Amino acid sequence: MARGESAVFIKTLDLFMRLREAIARGTHDGDDLLAALRSAEWCALDDLATERPTDFVIEELQALLEYRRDMGLFTVITGNYNLRELEAHWRSYRTADGVPVEIRAGTMHAGRRVLERIAEYCQVVPVHGRNLRRTADDEKVRLIR
Numbered sequence: 001m002a003r004g005e006s007a008v009f010i011k012t013l014d015l016f017m018r019l020r021e022a023i024a025r026g027t028h029d030g031d032d033l034l035a036a037l038r039s040a041e042w043c044a045l046d047d048l049a050t051e052r053p054t055d056f057v058i059e060e061l062q063a064l065l066e067y068r069r070d071m072g073l074f075t076v077i078t079g080n081y082n083l084r085e086l087e088a089h090w091r092s093y094r095t096a097d098g099v100p101v102e103i104r105a106g107t108m109h110a111g112r113r114v115l116e117r118i119a120e121y122c123q124v125v126p127v128h129g130r131n132l133r134r135t136a137d138d139e140k141v142r143l144i145r
Helices: 012-025 028-040 053-071 083-091 110-121 136-140
Strands: 006-011 041-048 074-079 092-094 100-102
Touching: 006 012, 006 028, 006 136, 012 028, 012 041, 012 053, 028 041, 053 092, 053 110, 083 092, 083 110
Parallel strands: 006 041, 041 074
Antiparallel strands: 092 100
16 A cells, blocks of 8 residues: 555455345445455455355355456455365355255365465465464453363
């Protein structure tokens, strides 16, 4: 942004919630949001896989990532899963009707196609260390069993 390049930062949970709400309301808010995500030179999708995996989520994510890749735009994705864990997460999802789907490991599925797109043009950068969202008081909390 300091160089005058356009950028969008959005939590994936917020992204898909806003898209669903726009569809439910019948407004173009979702189109406007997608247009911003497609036109920004830099896009940061924060906390990938905090949203519930559904056909809708996976299809929208695939379309967005493929568009950005094809246009040569930069995409940063953050999340707590490595690629293998993300693939496992996306093998267990619900259809638009709420029907649970469990896909056998190694089988091709929509979530795996998204991972292949990510692996094609992204560099995975593992970040290790203490969770900075936690405070000293959080560390004192003990689970009661």
